[in-house]
Amino acid sequence: MYPAKFENLIAAFRRLPGVGMKTAERYAFEALNWDEETRKEVERSLQQISEIHTCRICGNLCDEDECEYCKDPNRTDHLICIVQSPKDLQALESAGVFNGKYHVLNGTINMAKGVLPSDLNIDTLIQRINENIDEVILATEPTVDGETTALYLTKLLQGKVKVTRLANGIPMGGHLDYSDARTLQRAFQGRTNAQSE
Amino acid sequence: MYPAKFENLIAAFRRLPGVGMKTAERYAFEALNWDEETRKEVERSLQQISEIHTCRICGNLCDEDECEYCKDPNRTDHLICIVQSPKDLQALESAGVFNGKYHVLNGTINMAKGVLPSDLNIDTLIQRINENIDEVILATEPTVDGETTALYLTKLLQGKVKVTRLANGIPMGGHLDYSDARTLQRAFQGRTNAQSE
Ligand SMILES: [Zn+2]
Ligand SMILES: [Zn+2]
Numbered sequence: 001m002y003p004a005k006f007e008n009l010i011a012a013f014r015r016l017p018g019v020g021m022k023t024a025e026r027y028a029f030e031a032l033n034w035d036e037e038t039r040k041e042v043e044r045s046l047q048q049i050s051e052i053h054t055c056r057i058c059g060n061l062c063d064e065d066e067c068e069y070c071k072d073p074n075r076t077d078h079l080i081c082i083v084q085s086p087k088d089l090q091a092l093e094s095a096g097v098f099n100g101k102y103h104v105l106n107g108t109i110n111m112a113k114g115v116l117p118s119d120l121n122i123d124t125l126i127q128r129i130n131e132n133i134d135e136v137i138l139a140t141e142p143t144v145d146g147e148t149t150a151l152y153l154t155k156l157l158q159g160k161v162k163v164t165r166l167a168n169g170i171p172m173g174g175h176l177d178y179s180d181a182r183t184l185q186r187a188f189q190g191r192t193n194a195q196s197e
Numbered sequence: 198m199y200p201a202k203f204e205n206l207i208a209a210f211r212r213l214p215g216v217g218m219k220t221a222e223r224y225a226f227e228a229l230n231w232d233e234e235t236r237k238e239v240e241r242s243l244q245q246i247s248e249i250h251t252c253r254i255c256g257n258l259c260d261e262d263e264c265e266y267c268k269d270p271n272r273t274d275h276l277i278c279i280v281q282s283p284k285d286l287q288a289l290e291s292a293g294v295f296n297g298k299y300h301v302l303n304g305t306i307n308m309a310k311g312v313l314p315s316d317l318n319i320d321t322l323i324q325r326i327n328e329n330i331d332e333v334i335l336a337t338e339p340t341v342d343g344e345t346t347a348l349y350l351t352k353l354l355q356g357k358v359k360v361t362r363l364a365n366g367i368p369m370g371g372h373l374d375y376s377d378a379r380t381l382q383r384a385f386q387g388r389t390n391a392q393s394e
Contacts, residue, residue: 002258008242009246017224041209043243046209
């Protein structure tokens with residue numbers, strides 16, 4: 001109904017999650033009002049997407065070979081905290097409750113959706129486990145998929161290293177990146193030995 | 198906190214209206230999963246923004262010199278319907294209740310925000326008024342700004358042409374592009390002579 005190029009712009013915004021027709025239209029009208037400089041900046045940001053990688057060691061988002069956390073000599077090498085996503089890593093960092101290293105799975109096991117352990121960043125995790133590691137802390141979310149993944153990793157790592165799980169300070173069914181710093185701290189403090197059944 | 202290029206991507210999405218940090222993050226993670234083709238398509242859509250113009254005659258969105266409505270010989274030249282935005286024009290078109298020509302103001306008068314009549318697409322409207330025009334229909338929204346603008350245009354056009362105003366079928370304070378077709382039709386049917394006081 002609108003001119004083709006404007007319809008294209010709307011279609012582009014509709015590719016974003018949860019964005020329907022009305023919202024995409026609103027975004028497109030806003031974009032139309034961007035000045036030349038803003039437009040170029042947004043374009044450049046999109047062009048750089050292909051230059052965003054994952055850290056060779058931990059799987060976190062990274063624009064170099066290794067991420068800032070893996071490179072940081074002030075963080076202890078003896079603890080590895082396993083998270084589902086860079087977003088969850090960021091939530092823990094913002095709370096400032098952990099000073100070890102991370103490992104980012106980039107997903108959770110979900111058989112129904114066909115997400116198998118082999119689809120997650122687990123191979124490199126196994127390679128990281130050695131006598132230098134005192135403890136692996138499972139910080140997957142307390143959702144069905146998160147719990148499934150935690151159980152799988154517990155079985156996989158048991159006997160090789162001490163495995164703990166964040167305490168249920170995080171409300172069941174809730175999401176890690178919506179929890180406040182105190183809740184996250186409580187969860188770290190109350191962490192328990194992971195159960196394999 | 199994230200790598201710079203990913204932060205840039207988040208910043209780009211935050212330029213969209215009503216998009217806060219959480220939503221921008223969600224969009225950025227989705228964009229990261231776009232395949233090469235999708236990314237190119239979105240980039241192209243943004244690059245084409247500068248090629249979207251306004252119609253020389255009516256001010257509607259257009260990627261040529263004149264818009265499809267101004268060029269359409271099947272629409273009557275004797276009626277002009279004045280709308281605030283291309284979005285509102287589209288709402289009326291979707292309802293299929295009007296078959297004349299349009300004029301798009303691209304805004305409303307708002308003294309507090311410094312939007313003066315001279316900032317709107319009014320000059321070309323005056324040029325369009327001649328003995329061939331039977332009626333000008335004001336379809337600005339029933340909001341404070343919309344009413345202010347309608348009053349201004351009524352005073353400006355009175356004596357030159359018959360000026361009518363869409364009936365209050367549209368709920369006061371509501372928005373034209375959220376109204377259903379029947380409400381819009383009712384508003385067209387019940388249109389009344391515009392009052393200058
Ligand atoms: Zn890393
Ligand atoms: Zn036109």
